[in-house]
Amino acid sequence: MTSEFDVSHLPAEEAAAHLLVTPSALADLSLADAARVVAYMKPKRFKAGTIVIQEGEARYNDYMLLLLSGDIAVENELPGAGDSMVVTIIGPGSLLGEMGVIDGSPRSATCTANTDITVGILTRTALMRLLRDEPGVGARLLLAITKRMSDRLRETTRKLRTFAQMNRVLQQELNVVMNNRIRAERSSDKAEPKA
Template sequence: MSTGRLSGAAEGLPSDAQKCLEDLHIFNAEELAALLPYLGERKIAAGETLWHEGQAGSYLSLILSGHLEAKKDTEFPGKQVVVAVFGPGAVVGELSFLDQSPRAVSVVAMEDARLAVIGRDEFGKLLADFPEVGMKLYRAILLALASRLKKSYERLAAIF
């Protein structure tokens, strides 16, 4: 998994990162204990690009701290528009993770950020080993997608 400064799944997450995951209240203690070995950690500095639009996407991230902005290229070369801002608890990178398409947007750290990262291979192992936990993660991904789609509808309606 090409994710930059990443702590491998075998190493797990540092205890303070585990605490951040607990504070998000997505998984209960037992589910979190099952999930942790499959996650790595990524730290990115303010202004650093997590990925560029068009790059291959083999992992998704859960924001533990900090804020990221998603930018979409426009028809004008070198010009981008900010299409979303994500904070702690948000899942990012789910589109290309699920359908194996290139990244739809570029993602840049607005401030120093910490991410819990899971690659496609690790996710497959999680689903095989702990299907209930894997399905709960799938559900979190789908809820994030549904919420973003609803917001897109609202933005489009506001234009007209």
Template structure:
């Protein structure tokens, strides 16, 4: 097995291990693996800053990512932590807007990455698989939005 094949198998395995893509078959995940990369991020390393251009998204394979948002005084406030299987940066990849938060590794982490360019290429070359990946991302965003609205209502009442 070549290094490239072994790398693709590793990415396929990581995708298979991710609940986000549980509705994709192993063959579809193997095809999608060609478009993903893997990044090792050191503890305290900034992945991206609020306001940066959104050119890629990540899925946490291992480790922990802290998400910060600037408050009215421009102080960075930690709003959540993301662990295994959680996606980050996907809004900017889908809508082309700037990053809505800063993400920083709170421990050494391994991230699967998907660039906007690679997602566009996947949609062109494998439209069905690309659409299923986008749907998985949209479902994840929808769940998070519903949870956030619920938490907001809980604070109002």
């Protein structure tokens, strides 16, 4: 997967700032604010196949990642199946773990490096330092993260409504099939001669 935003010609921190304001990250943040936020991030590289975030992990999850290069597979465990399903593949300019930097709750997905990757890590400690040092930038970052999470919640709600509608139609179809089966069995019982 490649990013539609080619930032390879830019210096590393400037490229990271440009990636932070892409639609897949925090488009509501200004480029100047993004440059300030990137200054609080630490770069890190991971080899292909490395799990960078583990679903359900409840420790060491107070950070978010900005994918700077490479591709990551995001997957969720399937309830009761003992298996998982890849839900998306993301590329440069994608943000991961923003809920963790806010609330530190267990991770909601497993993210595995498909290729060698480079990320920018913003820890909660660095976020608190940003809020102390540059409260305006920190506030705008939190608003952008909150908007992103709000957009995701609205999309999830839309999908759940669609799922509920599909489930209702399937239940109606199942009821018709079961009622027809019951009628057929009753008709069969009446038609059989009694011995």
